[in-house]
Amino acid sequence: MRGLTLLLPTLDEAESLASVIGRIPRDTIESAGYRLRVVVVDGGSTDGTKQIAQSLDCETIQQAGGRGKGNGLREAFQHFMQTEDELLVLMDADGTYRPEEIAGFLEHLRPPDVEIVIGSRMKGVIGPGAMTRRNYVGNQILTWLAVVLYSRYVSDLCTGYWAFKRSAIEKMRLNSTGFEIEAEMYTSAVHEKINMTEIPIHYDPRIGQSKLGSIRDGIRIAMKLLKRRFIRQPRS
Ligand SMILES: Nc1nc2c(ncn2[C@@H]2O[C@H](COP(=O)(O)OP(=O)(O)OP(=O)(O)O)[C@@H](O)[C@H]2O)c(=O)[nH]1
Numbered sequence: 001m002r003g004l005t006l007l008l009p010t011l012d013e014a015e016s017l018a019s020v021i022g023r024i025p026r027d028t029i030e031s032a033g034y035r036l037r038v039v040v041v042d043g044g045s046t047d048g049t050k051q052i053a054q055s056l057d058c059e060t061i062q063q064a065g066g067r068g069k070g071n072g073l074r075e076a077f078q079h080f081m082q083t084e085d086e087l088l089v090l091m092d093a094d095g096t097y098r099p100e101e102i103a104g105f106l107e108h109l110r111p112p113d114v115e116i117v118i119g120s121r122m123k124g125v126i127g128p129g130a131m132t133r134r135n136y137v138g139n140q141i142l143t144w145l146a147v148v149l150y151s152r153y154v155s156d157l158c159t160g161y162w163a164f165k166r167s168a169i170e171k172m173r174l175n176s177t178g179f180e181i182e183a184e185m186y187t188s189a190v191h192e193k194i195n196m197t198e199i200p201i202h203y204d205p206r207i208g209q210s211k212l213g214s215i216r217d218g219i220r221i222a223m224k225l226l227k228r229r230f231i232r233q234p235r236s
Pocket residue numbers: 008009010011012013041042043044063067068069070072073091092093094096130131135160179206209210211212
């Protein structure tokens with residue numbers, strides 16, 4: 001059986017983690033031919049998130065290299081490369097994305113040339129109250145900026161639901177520390193000629209507190225897009 005890692009980044013997600021993990025369609029994943037490994041990468045939660053992850057038999061990675069989602073994901077990607085798993089599915093752990101929709105990602109990763117599947121909320125359904133107007137407008141502007149700078153169509157730059165083949169994780173060159181990591185995954189995929197496709201997904205209201213500081217993080221994402229346009233690979 002081929003290995004599939006489902007990666008859940010967490011920072012104080014005790015309210016949502018158990019229900020997200022409980023909703024993973026394990027039978028569907030297994031009947032698609034995959035052995036599932038659930039990995040939680042935690043950024044220093046103090047609300048019992050890690051204990052919940054451990055009690056649910058997940059692998060947990062305590063991120064060592066400083067706070068931030070980007071730091072956590074990069075550590076988890078390195079960990080993934082030490083396994084033999086073929087696929088990695090990345091999903092925020094706050095209850096906004098539907099574990100039940102994993103099957104669509106696996107289906108769309110099947111063609112040999114597709115290496116990344118991006119879950120697009122803009123092509124899918126954003127539930128009432130799931131996204132603030134500010135985040136919606138900010139994401140539209142950032143997505144537009146990405147397409148203008150990189151000439152590669154994407155409809156939802158800041159989505160937190162992605163699926164990767166191992167080859168994509170191996171090729172991406174990333175150094176983001178925070179919420180600019182998704183934008184950098186897109187820019188690196190363009191530079192490294194990694195073939196991406198999109199599928200529509202649902203976006204539901206968050207459980208628990210947001211960690212995003214929309215204006216500050218929006219500026220960091222815009223700066224990352226500009227920087228990677230001219231400096232194709234991070235130096236560090
Ligand atoms: N490992 C790790 N995960 C983090 C860190 N900060 C946030 N996360 C997780 O990253 C995911 C996205 O964070 P959110 O706060 O939901 O940010 P967002 O989805 O852009 O914003 P909302 O729309 O308000 O939910 C969540 O699962 C967080 O728990 C961190 O420093 N380290």
